[in-house]
Amino acid sequence: MSEYVRPRDLHEALALRAEHPDWMPLAGGTDLMVTANHKVAPIGILDLWRLDGLGSIHVEQGVVAIGAGATWLEVQRHEVIAQELTPLAAAAREIGALQIQARGTIGGNVGTSSPVGDSLPVLLALDATIEVASAARGRRRVAYSAWCTGYRQTGLAADELIVALHVPLPSRGTRTMWRKVGTRRAQSISKVMGAAAIVLDGDVVTSARIALGAVADRPIRIAAVEAAVVGKSRAQAAEAARAAVRATIKPIDDVRSTSAYRLAVAENLVARFFMA
DSSP states (O other): OOEEEOOSSHHHHHHHHHHOTTSEEESSOHHHHHTGGGSOOOSEEEEOTTOTTSSOEEEETTEEEEETTOBHHHHHHOHHHHHHOHHHHHHHHTSSSHHHHHHOBHHHHHHHOOTTOTTHHHHHHTTOEEEEEETTTEEEEEEGGGTEEETTEESOOTTEEEEEEEEEOOOTTEEEEEEEEOSSSSSOOOSEEEEEEEEEETTEEEEEEEEEESSSSSOEEOHHHHHHTTTSBHHHHHHHHHHHHHHHOOOOOOSSOOHHHHHHHHHHHHHHHTTO
């Protein structure tokens, strides 16, 4: 039987994490429980659910700090996130049913780092930063663009825990969007996801961050698209983006969809971001 510990606070949690780096951190448990019958039981479980200090959401100096233990229901209902970070709120509403949204956490999504994680392209497009902590080294921040290192692999050290995500509020003139394509309108695993933060000067694109999910072994930003659209009108940018996607990405082929289908959808999805 696995060892099980529920720490009283973050200080104790970090000490336990350092002492038992091979234990499984447990947040909402929505991912762990799905595969529980198909994997070897973890040696130990470090239960972080509703740990004091990990669930808060606050805004300071133009940045929304979201505790790793905040649930998707809390994320989507937060007034500033709903109004200013609308792609994140939209993604939160698409993560499973209400029961999952009430239990699953943003830190768990980031820690699991599934390539079909609904929030992950949003975090790329919104230029989020991950804050992690260890008992020995204290806290550090990692740009989300450098966080995913492979299939379900991240830059989290063995003695660290995710404590918060920091998402800057978009500047004036920035349009943000998120879109998910699945087999049905709700509770589906993504075939393709996309998110964008596009800065306009009138009708001209001055900069863009474009991210896709479920097309590779991790969420990706499309640098070729971001470079191709600068200085173009929205209509011109849409066609340039379509061509850049076609020339740049080679989507995965799996049981959910073919590479050809994903490429066609990704082209259309990214092009439409510029016409929205």
